[in-house]
Amino acid sequence: MSMPVTNPLRIGLRQERVVPPQCLVIFGASGDLTHRKLVPALFELFKQRRLPSEFAVLGCARRPWTDEIFKEKMEKALSSQIKESPKEWELFSQNLFYEPVDLQQPEHLVKLGERLEIIDKLRATHGHRTFYLSVSPKFYGSGCRALAAAGLLKDPKRSRVVIEKPFGRDFNSAQSLNSLVQGCAQESQIFRIDHYLGKETVQNILVLRFANTIFEPIWNRNYISSVQITSSETVGVEDRAGYYESSGALRDMVQNHLTQMLALTAMEPPGHFDPEAIRNEKAKVLQAVKLANEEKPWECCVRGQYSKGGSDEDPLLGYRDEPGVNPNSTTETYVAMKLFIDNWRWQGVPFYVRTGKRLAKRLSEVVLTFREAPVHLFDAAGGCPTSNQLILRIQPNEGAEFSFDVKSPGSGMRSRPVNMEFSYDESFGEPSDEGYVRLLADAMLGDPTLFTRSDEVEAAWRLYTPLLEKIEDSPWELPIFPYESRTWGPTESDLLIGKDQLLWRRP
């Protein structure tokens, strides 16, 4: 008999919270995100019985689809999942509805309101609605305004808006968008999504830090010498050239995902596990982050762009040769930078963050490097003593590892590093949910813990906006360094960290 991948006794044991009666309204329902992430996540929630019987999904987009067409499209997109559970799909798809809506047309919103009333009666959803704006970022503000004008956000207890990234393009635009959105709904109704926060391992940073007594006493400048936060992808820009050209790695990854990981790693312990207490601490630490050299940002930031690479059999295009990309583009596909946090805990500890496309490996991780022993009593087998490292692996092979020195076997007293590992796959009898499953459920439950608050978003943009302005106003000061596809980025990035006698971790 083959060994089961999932522990059969583990299935269904999680005490998950069940979503209250709800109608989820997805704007941009004909788009990619809806069939790739949102509806699969909802179907997963349905299979886990975390959706109540009083539930409906109303897809909205400009295309003149009907309920049946929407169901067919979703069925086609989810065919592989449906194959495994056809009966469940049959039941779930009864909850799918569609309404053609152009958010810029007030009469469409009136029709939408009427349709929602009908769904409320049909599905007993009691007027509880979550509006998910999976539309182009330029419509976030006007979308919220249209919903508010139609009276669809007036009940703060029953209506919420979920807004996808990017929330703004810089500090000013984020601030304007915040004030516009907050003019339409209360902050408690606004859920700014960052799908990285839905990852089990990102949430585990909090548990690891605050559920164990061994880490927190050494989680500070006295014991930690540096922190590296990496998120690397092996893929290129693929079919997102249009968006990516106007965004770049800094806006696409650093301002949101990497900064959120930094906030969770560096924040102070909250008084209790409460959404506002956690978000207060995150906002506080973000307000204390600064570029390592604000006067000369080129000293602490390196931008890169992938050039061609691969092999003769499998050649890879350079960024500027990708379809839809300007052949003279100066958009960065790689960025590495050094940051400091101006507070008692982290004063003087460099935080290095890097992200890039077409790098050597796909991974996300946080690496905490501890200070060296004050006196080296033993010869190191590798020539020089190594620092202890705690590595929190966000993806793939989710887990953590800790490296420390032990005596190398033999008659001498030589030390060498070994690793102590924890892997989610091996330690738990069931796979983790995809990030959107957790976040969609939380949004419908009204739990904002894993969503970013307005002050967090603004603090993150405030940090990077001077850099973005410099790139725009005097790009020669922050030039683009090319790097070969499927390598670890430009040499200049190694020099950035090398100035501090450190190396990037290359797992």
Place this chain on the structure above:
Amino acid sequence: MSPQLTLQTPLQLPPAEIPTYLEQLWSHDERGDKGANTFCLIVWQPAWIEQKLVKNGKISGPILGNQRNDLIEAAREIILKGDLPNSTSPLDFRVQSSIQVEELIENIEDLRGQHIDTSISNLQPRRLITIAPTIDKENNLETLVAAYCPLPEESGGKTACGDVIVLRGNKAAINDGLEIVENLVPEELPSWLWWNGRIDEAPEFLNALSLPNRRLIIDTSLGEPIICLNLLLQRIQSGQAVNDLNWLRLRGWRETLAMVFDPLQRRNALDNLQKIDIDIEGSQTVQGLLLAAWIADRLNWKLESRISSKKDQLKVNFLRPDKILVQVGITSLPIGKPSINPGQIVGLRLIAKANNKQKSDICVILASESGECMRLEAGGMARMELIEQVVPIQKNSLENDVARLLSSSRGNTSPLLESATPIAKEMLDLVNQAK
């Protein structure tokens, strides 16, 4: 956290006037607040043992309807002094019958339904309707009504107010009062019935109150096992959302057992299980049956045959997917100081035989924190790989467990309970055939 009383002394009104009074109560709110937009909870709250103990002067009043410490202690004393076996749970119905009704204290204050545990009031129920039957034959129907506002938690949560209604009286009076209950349940909100008594004590009231669209909370440790499982199965099959507190209390056992087999290297042993022994307190077998049924369902075993059926032990055979028999036994143990709830599991032993993938036999023993199941460690295991775990006793109050259900399982029966119940019922039927 201490329980909360309603903000005002409840008004005693004729039943017919209650709907109008409630309408006025909310229409006078200056903020236009129509009360919490949450749920309505109907509670069947007989508190028979408490009523008798208070009226007998064994414990002091008022009657509150919760599992207070002095009540449990007094019940234990009655068990020790009376003819009941020591392993009788303090909530067992036999305790109630053995309380001697001598001189009754009159005019005891009855605060059932007005005394809201914080774990429940934190959920801000829109309406709490308590049905409080009395042991006095003379009591006519009394209906009380009051508004309440939960105090905000330390973290500064927002409050939304609700109201409480109490229907009190003897059996006939309650029967008359049931008519108004349905008019008092807000149509637009989900409603729950918490049957906080023996499942078999008033079937006519249970049927009348647990309408198909109402979410039901029961406790299958209270009542004849066959009646409890029949009701559970029947309600699940009818599509009603059923939550069983007895099943909820099993979660520590399910979680600990799953944890034992989480490491990949042990996973194979699940395919090779050959013997399971479950020890329970006293003779109420439902929790033991549900645990065995859950394991059987998860591992795709089919019930095969009865091995034996004695007063204190039942044994059956299951058939594994590879056609090998697994022996499952449930043994009632005479425990000195049993838990509050009847029939709770105190020990579980699983034995998996070695095969080509698994080098030695494995014996898994899970013991309740109460430490009553050393029996399972006796003999023959020297050559086995022994895995022992202690299952922590759930220290949650009854109200905490109910609050957990109210906040987490909206409208759903646990799929695991749904699958385990028919198997548990089938096991009991098979055993009962021999009697």
